Amino acid sequence: MKVYKYRSNYQRDILSLSLNQLFAPTYNNLNDPFEGMFNDKEDKKILELLKRFDTDSLEKAYEELVTMVKKKGIYSLCKTYDNEILWALYSDSHQGFVIEYDLDILLNDFNFNQLTPFVHTVEVKYKDSPQKSMIIIDSFNKRMDLANIIATKSLSWKHENEIRLIFEEPGINTFNFKAVTSIIFGLRASDKDINNVMNLLKGRGLKYYKMTTYTDSYKLKITDLQDQFIHTSEYIQNKAPFDENLLSDENIFAEYQIYKDYLKEIVTYVSSLPNIIKIDSIEIYGEIDKPKINILTTTSLKLLPVRLFQYQYIDKVFVQTN
Structure with missing residues (x-):
């Protein structure tokens, strides 16, 4: 599956990309002030019914679980590369670029331990009111739907068509460079910026594209670009030492x-x-x-x-x- 990240800062974002790094902030550092809002009425009702038991421990465990989930790192991606609204909002009015990831390759070097996955994938749900958390019922059923807490947004955000990677450790995470399969430049991207990106990412076998417009439609279309550094020696990401x-x-x-x-x-x-x-x-x-x-x-x-x-x-x- 291919997923996409809209970017605008050629210095910061391309430097991170050249270092094979992505930044996954916690939910309170995202741009939606309603991030992490959920309806906990059902959970509170159950806690009230359980008061006759050790309710203090249950309530404490409940709050700790919510806090733990909200401390995870979130890397937001999109399922499409031709969303004109996202190009305008997140890619500097079409002057920026989009990173295309192969999701399977991206996850593989994080989720190598099946018992302890480092990254979870959730699709954002768009609703007209906060999602019911159902944390306690889920725990009774030995499951946890992270999307109820950390991946539900209002209908106003539906155009983003978002998929999220939830990292166990927030902040900077290093990924396999082969997960990036192409760079798509905005229709207003300059030749200078395009050449600089190709130079910094040379030797990785990337494909390059640029968005253009149709003459009779509001839709964007994608066109091929020739890699200016195609004959560069192959890039090697790491050389871990061994005896x-x-x-x-x-x-x-x-x-x-x-x-x-x-x-x-x-x-x-x-x-x-x-x-x-x-x-x-x-x-x-x-x-x-x-x-x-x-x-x-x-x-x-x-x-x-x-x-x-x-x-x-x-x-x-x-x-x-x-």
Whole structure:
């Protein structure tokens, strides 16, 4: 799925993009003063009915949960790139640009641990009154709909067609540069700004486009742009260090030496991924004709400081299995 971010500041936003960073603020730093508003009447009724029990603990847990949700980071995206209102509001009256993300790639290097996902995706609901939170009922049913609290807006915002990434840690987050698939410039973007962006993002295999208008319609259309730096060497995002001895003959048994070149290739790939700061161990084991590989790494993510990569040799190639 492709999603889009409308941007206007060529210095700040392109610098962040060149560093493969996005900023996810908490809800109270967003531009809608009604962010986080919800109808808690049902929750309060249930708390009142439970007064005969340990209501102080329940109320405290309830407030802590609401506070926790509101402290998460929010990165707002759109499902379309040709919304003329958003170009006017968020892209400097069509002088800015839009970032196109591949959502699956964007999430992959954050949600590698299925038990502890780092990012949740929610589609914003647009309503004429605040959404019922239903926190307590949801907890009884062992589920939690974050959209009820953190992704409901008034009908006035419906034109934004918004999808949100909810980060466990707000602030700056580093993503895989391959998640950005193209840059779309506004119809009033200058040649100077376009050239500067292409220069800063060269070597990433990006596609570039520019919006134009139809002569007989209010709709915007997209046109291809030639990358001015297409012959630049390939960009490498990261080079996490690792001890060369991990690939030595002492660490790799003789029967697995035939896979040593594959190991080097996989380790190079893993060390290039975002948020990997060190490769701690490399293990190859199992049947000689169908071996498995485990690579344990240290990450820069506070919530998930360790990441395990698992591979298996299938049809003459190593395939990641986790």
